[in-house]
Amino acid sequence: MPKYVMQGRYCENVLEKRAPFRQAHLDGLAAQKAAGTLVTIGPTKDLAQCFGIYEAEDEQTVRQLVEADPYWQNGIWTEYNVYEWIQAV
Incomplete structure (x- = not known):
């Protein structure tokens, strides 16, 4: 199955703004992980960006997952890109 990298950017004051969501x-990430779609995801140490690796049928599937996430819907993630990734090793 194809792999995709999602690179996103967080809003300012992310720690306080993300709390309600x-x-x-x-919970959504755990469900994606259990379904085998999400391989891993996490923020950079400075909390400016996040990176995720997905295994999905196509890019649209990844975009649907990102856009359904409460962080996207509530402006915690302010932008994102998805790239098909070829795992070499």
């Missing part, structure tokens, strides 16, 4: 965000 964090549990729903984590």
Whole structure:
């Protein structure tokens, strides 16, 4: 199955702004992980960006997952890009 990298950017003051949406965000990620779609995801240490790796049928599937996430819907993620990725090793 194809792999995709999602690169996103967080809003300013992310720690305080994400609080009301964090549990729903984590629950959704856990469901994606259990379904085998999400390989891994996490923020950069400075909380400016996040990176995720997905295994999905196509890019549109990844975009639908990102756009359904409470962080996207509530402006915690302010922008994102999806790239098909070829895992070499």
